[in-house]
Amino acid sequence: MLVDARTLPDGAELRADVTIVGAGAAGIVLALELARAGKTVSLIESGAPGFNPRAQALADALMDPDVHPPMSECTRRQVGGTSVIWGGRVVPFDPADFDDRPYMPHSKWPFTYDHIRPYFAGVGRYLRSGDPIFDIRDVPGVAQHAIVPGLPDGDVQSSQLERWSVVSFGALYARELRQSRSITVYHGLTCTAVLAAAGARRTDGLTARTFSGARVTIRAGVTVLAAGGLNTTRLLLNSDQNHPGGIGNHSGMLGRFYTGHISGRIAEARFSTPPERTVFGFDRDPEGVYLRRRFTFTRQCLHKEHLSNTAVWLVNPDICDPAHGNGVLSFAYLALSSPLGRFLASEAIRKATIKGDVQGTPAQHIWNMLRDFPRTAAFIPTFGYKRYLASRKVPGFFQYSRSNTYPLHYFAEHAPNPDSRVTLTDDRDELGMRRIRIDMRYTQQDFDSVLRAHRIIDEHLRRHGKGELRYVVPDPAAYVASHLGDGYHQCGTTRMSERPEHGVTDPQGRVHGLDDLYILSSSTFVTSSQANSMFMILVLALRMAEHLTAARHA
Numbered sequence: 001m002l003v004d005a006r007t008l009p010d011g012a013e014l015r016a017d018v019t020i021v022g023a024g025a026a027g028i029v030l031a032l033e034l035a036r037a038g039k040t041v042s043l044i045e046s047g048a049p050g051f052n053p054r055a056q057a058l059a060d061a062l063m064d065p066d067v068h069p070p071m072s073e074c075t076r077r078q079v080g081g082t083s084v085i086w087g088g089r090v091v092p093f094d095p096a097d098f099d100d101r102p103y104m105p106h107s108k109w110p111f112t113y114d115h116i117r118p119y120f121a122g123v124g125r126y127l128r129s130g131d132p133i134f135d136i137r138d139v140p141g142v143a144q145h146a147i148v149p150g151l152p153d154g155d156v157q158s159s160q161l162e163r164w165s166v167v168s169f170g171a172l173y174a175r176e177l178r179q180s181r182s183i184t185v186y187h188g189l190t191c192t193a194v195l196a197a198a199g200a201r202r203t204d205g206l207t208a209r210t211f212s213g214a215r216v217t218i219r220a221g222v223t224v225l226a227a228g229g230l231n232t233t234r235l236l237l238n239s240d241q242n243h244p245g246g247i248g249n250h251s252g253m254l255g256r257f258y259t260g261h262i263s264g265r266i267a268e269a270r271f272s273t274p275p276e277r278t279v280f281g282f283d284r285d286p287e288g289v290y291l292r293r294r295f296t297f298t299r300q301c302l303h304k305e306h307l308s309n310t311a312v313w314l315v316n317p318d319i320c321d322p323a324h325g326n327g328v329l330s331f332a333y334l335a336l337s338s339p340l341g342r343f344l345a346s347e348a349i350r351k352a353t354i355k356g357d358v359q360g361t362p363a364q365h366i367w368n369m370l371r372d373f374p375r376t377a378a379f380i381p382t383f384g385y386k387r388y389l390a391s392r393k394v395p396g397f398f399q400y401s402r403s404n405t406y407p408l409h410y411f412a413e414h415a416p417n418p419d420s421r422v423t424l425t426d427d428r429d430e431l432g433m434r435r436i437r438i439d440m441r442y443t444q445q446d447f448d449s450v451l452r453a454h455r456i457i458d459e460h461l462r463r464h465g466k467g468e469l470r471y472v473v474p475d476p477a478a479y480v481a482s483h484l485g486d487g488y489h490q491c492g493t494t495r496m497s498e499r500p501e502h503g504v505t506d507p508q509g510r511v512h513g514l515d516d517l518y519i520l521s522s523s524t525f526v527t528s529s530q531a532n533s534m535f536m537i538l539v540l541a542l543r544m545a546e547h548l549t550a551a552r553h554a
């Protein structure tokens with residue numbers, strides 16, 4: 001059932017077996033799982049079923065815009081949360097992420113890979129991303145397994161996959177939420193603090209507010225905060241009435257270890273194999289799910305080379321620079337930079353695509369389109385159909401390179417760093433909640449690892465006589481150290497730990513010291529992996545559902 005919180009009277013009190021704060025992917029999956037197990041759930045959502053700029057503005061934070069995009073590009077305050085604007089890339093964490101890595105301080109998860117593997121199939125079902133097969137050799141009907149023919153997997157592998165989802169959680173699961181007798185979604189209701197007396201083992205519930213001025217109290221057997229990485233942390237920081245530094249700050253770790261990824265382009269791969277046999281675009285599995293290959297590193301190689309977990313994939317030339325001479329790329333540039341652009345891609349993805357260092361003039365791009373007219377004219381309707389009308393939408397497009405040369409995009413783990421953090425400010429939002437300041441920091445370890453990863457791929461290609469890498473920026477080290485910033489994956493600020501003195505939650509996501517308060521968010525991640533966050537968040541959602549239904553909490 002959906003309830004518009006503006007209909008609630010001032011002083012209302014809500015009760016259920018479980019309260020979940022946040023109706024993003026995490027909150028929705030957990031709610032559905034708990035409802036199927038017979039629990040009643042209050043799902044508290046600050047936003048409306050559709051986009052509301054007033055609700056979105058509640059999420060604003062203070063940050064250095066060169067390192068962190070605005071919250072309006074990193075989160076969505078509406079039913080469905082950030083899945084309304086996400087990219088759809090589905091990648092699991094790797095076994096290596098859970099190993100002891102003495103070269104990567106503060107990186108030890110309180111459980112192993114074997115512990116999460118059983119949830120992969122269930123997550124794939126929610127994401128509609130197919131069976132959890134992430135190795136091209138296990139996908140039936142694929143003749144060539146490597147990105148270029150004859151390139152074997154060694155320290156570097158090109159057989160590992162990302163899968164693509166097309167799911168926007170609010171839209172896909174709206175009907176089930178509306179029809180559920182066990183779940184009540186209260187939208188337009190913003191949770192402003194968790195209540196707990198000092199030293200108590202249980203919370204006293206939550207306070208929440210509406211734009212119409214109503215104050216609401218929410219009580220439940222168990223409360224789960226699933227408000228997204230930064231907003232969950234903010235809620236705990238704001239709950240500091242009886243807990244210095246906020247609930248969960250017993251170890252001084254609340255808000256610390258803010259991590260995401262480090263990504264960019266410093267090199268291109270020039271392959272010496274037949275150009276027409278380079279797999280530069282998407283594969284599809286028997287269900288039609290889009291798949292894409294990437295260069296990754298074996299567990300042994302990561303450890304031996306002290307690498308941060310890293311993935312590298314082939315991309316199009318920078319679409320902004322008309323020197324590419326490609327009419328399709330110029331068309332994409334003009335479309336995305338026009339006023340229509342915001343209807344074609346989410347703002348974060350649009351901006352990232354058109355922020356190249358060299359911006360051509362419209363005339364140069366139009367000239368490219370005219371010179372390349374037949375190909376451009378054929379591309380527009382075909383891609384338009386596949387991207388906007390087909391039932392399974394293509395996630396993007398990639399252009400064949402006659403010279404067999406492809407720019408490489410690196411996407412690497414951000415090493416845990418206690419000085420990378422979010423803190424509370426005195427600035428308040430419309431409902432009186434204090435906003436956060438984001439201070440995201442990287443270290444030399446992050447930069448060095450990116451350079452080593454490129455060296456290792458270059459050596460691998462040369463050793464097997466399949467090509468080489470060439471740097472495309474004059475000073476790769478300086479480039480990596482100056483092209484920083486994430487904000488989309490929001491890891492670490494309520495990290496998990498076995499012992500209370502090392503983190504905010506226990507390995508189940510329960511806040512250390514409190515029996516009835518859980519966190520379900522990328523903020524509990526100990527490390528960020530080479531994987532985007534959604535898959536692992538949903539692994540934790542299924543695991544938490546199992547825990548809460550097995551345990552007799554709620």
Ligand SMILES: Cc1cc2nc3c(=O)[nH]c(=O)nc-3n(C[C@H](O)[C@H](O)[C@H](O)COP(=O)(O)OP(=O)(O)OC[C@H]3O[C@@H](n4cnc5c(N)ncnc54)[C@H](O)[C@@H]3O)c2cc1C
Binds near residue numbers: 022024073076192537
């Ligand atoms: C542009 C972009 C592209 C991305 N692409 C990918 C990708 O390709 N692959 C991938 O794996 N990940 C990707 N991500 C990350 C991924 O989308 C997020 O990790 C994921 O959606 C987070 O889900 P969540 O449910 O934890 O949080 P959210 O989706 O942020 O949901 C939290 C919900 O809580 C609500 N809320 C917040 N505060 C309160 C409060 N105080 N009271 C009540 N409600 C509250 C919010 O309104 C929101 O609905 C991307 C993110 C962005 C921004």
